[in-house]
Amino acid sequence: MTARCAVCAASSGAIRGAGNHTVSQCGIPPALRAVTAQRAVPANAMPNRLCVSVPLLFNSRMNFLVTGGAGFIGSHVCERLLREGHHVWAFDDLNPFYDPQFKRRNLRDLQALAKPFEFVHGDITDRAALDEILSSVRFDQVIHLAARAGVRPSLLEPALYQRVNVEGTVNVLEAARRNGVKKMVLASSSSVYGLNSRAPFSEDDPIFTAISPYAASKLACESLGHVWHHLYQMDVAMLRFFTVYGPRQRPDLALYKFAQLICAGKPIPVFGDGASARDYTFVTDTVQGIIACTRTELGYEIFNLGESQTVPLKRMIELLEEALGRKAVIDRQPMQPGDVPLTYANISRARERLGYHPQIPFEQGVKLFTEWFLKQNIRA
Ligand SMILES: NC(=O)c1ccc[n+]([C@@H]2O[C@H](COP(=O)([O-])OP(=O)(O)OC[C@H]3O[C@@H](n4cnc5c(N)ncnc54)[C@H](O)[C@@H]3O)[C@@H](O)[C@H]2O)c1
Numbered sequence: 001m002t003a004r005c006a007v008c009a010a011s012s013g014a015i016r017g018a019g020n021h022t023v024s025q026c027g028i029p030p031a032l033r034a035v036t037a038q039r040a041v042p043a044n045a046m047p048n049r050l051c052v053s054v055p056l057l058f059n060s061r062m063n064f065l066v067t068g069g070a071g072f073i074g075s076h077v078c079e080r081l082l083r084e085g086h087h088v089w090a091f092d093d094l095n096p097f098y099d100p101q102f103k104r105r106n107l108r109d110l111q112a113l114a115k116p117f118e119f120v121h122g123d124i125t126d127r128a129a130l131d132e133i134l135s136s137v138r139f140d141q142v143i144h145l146a147a148r149a150g151v152r153p154s155l156l157e158p159a160l161y162q163r164v165n166v167e168g169t170v171n172v173l174e175a176a177r178r179n180g181v182k183k184m185v186l187a188s189s190s191s192v193y194g195l196n197s198r199a200p201f202s203e204d205d206p207i208f209t210a211i212s213p214y215a216a217s218k219l220a221c222e223s224l225g226h227v228w229h230h231l232y233q234m235d236v237a238m239l240r241f242f243t244v245y246g247p248r249q250r251p252d253l254a255l256y257k258f259a260q261l262i263c264a265g266k267p268i269p270v271f272g273d274g275a276s277a278r279d280y281t282f283v284t285d286t287v288q289g290i291i292a293c294t295r296t297e298l299g300y301e302i303f304n305l306g307e308s309q310t311v312p313l314k315r316m317i318e319l320l321e322e323a324l325g326r327k328a329v330i331d332r333q334p335m336q337p338g339d340v341p342l343t344y345a346n347i348s349r350a351r352e353r354l355g356y357h358p359q360i361p362f363e364q365g366v367k368l369f370t371e372w373f374l375k376q377n378i379r380a
Pocket residue numbers: 067068069070071072073074091092093094095097103122123124125144145146147148149150164168187188189190240241242243244245250
């Protein structure tokens with residue numbers, strides 16, 4: 001008889017497919033199998049947990065579930081947690097919003113670290129799949145990043161955005177609550193500020209001017225986070241990310257698209273007169289803020305995670321041209337519906353409460369991004 005994989009069976013008994021393969025078919029690299037077997041929490045060792053207000057415990061070896069863990073920001077978060085010695089499960093449906101090869105490559109990078117990492121292929125709109133994973137492992141914290149991202153595509157499929165981002169978030173919060181998870185870190189977005197006219201944007205600004213279905217879905221998530229905190233005493237951090245960029249960048253975002261077109265000698269579509277401006281955040285700075293939240297008891301708190309520096313579109317293109325050593329051909333187009341003219345983060349709250357200190361100014365970050373981008377293109 002062929003030996004079944006005992007490591008998967010021990011570590012994540014209820015994960016679909018776990019233990020249903022042989023040792024030689026197991027995706028966990030040999031170096032990691034021993035670690036996984038030692039540190040795994042057997043499914044039947046789960047105590048019956050209630051959601052009551054108890055002080056949170058932080059230690060250097062925790063179990064994290066990262067939804068959207070195969071994506072751009074999620075894969076960086078997983079990597080950082082693994083390097084710190086935590087055990088990480090990434091939950092992701094690998095959908096084709098952009099080429100899933102990017103996500104698979106991120107997963108390969110994570111697996112290559114040979115640390116206690118497991119991938120669960122699942123959809124946050126599937127309540128049973130979430131329950132399965134959350135009831136089979138004792139998670140200390142959930143970092144919920146899975147979402148349909150992107151402002152413009154949300155105008156084409158508003159119902160999908162609401163289903164995944166709003167209903168999906170309810171499912172994640174509820175599965176976490178049912179299974180005794182006390183701490184959640186959730187992704188929101190600078191887009192919730194919409195047409196806010198006060199700059200820089202502060203977490204206390206009244207925000208009733210969302211201008212895309214995506215922004216509205218993230219506003220709903222912020223509200224849901226507060227509900228689960230209020231009703232069930234969950235510790236909830238809502239993070240408003242500001243245009244995140246860097247290695248493993250999503251290919252649908254402007255910086256990546258522009259780099260691709262410039263390298264191919266094709267015109268880049270520039271919406272508006274180039275004066276619109278973004279607060280670009282290098283991905284390791286975003287991750288710094290996320291990790292700080294995982295170490296701090298917060299109650300319910302919203303944080304801006306940006307650099308607090310605005311870069312006009314025109315300047316972004318100049319810096320990209322310099323870094324790539326090529327001139328861009330500009331194809332000027334009207335401003336797009338749903339796009340905001342400005343994002344600009346006031347980060348005083350994150351500085352004070354999280355010790356957040358962004359390190360990479362855009363001029364440096366764009367060089368780091370292009371180095372990665374050019375390497376990928378050579379590899380492809
Ligand atoms: N990148 C940015 O500039 C930015 C800015 C603001 C907010 N955000 C938010 O940060 C989070 C991560 O964004 P990202 O840029 O890494 O995007 P991403 O698309 O690379 O990552 C999201 C991941 O979630 C997964 N996912 C989507 N729907 C899912 C579902 N139904 N079930 C399971 N997994 C699903 C995707 O497959 C993907 O791997 C998102 O919530 C996004 O809205 C990102």
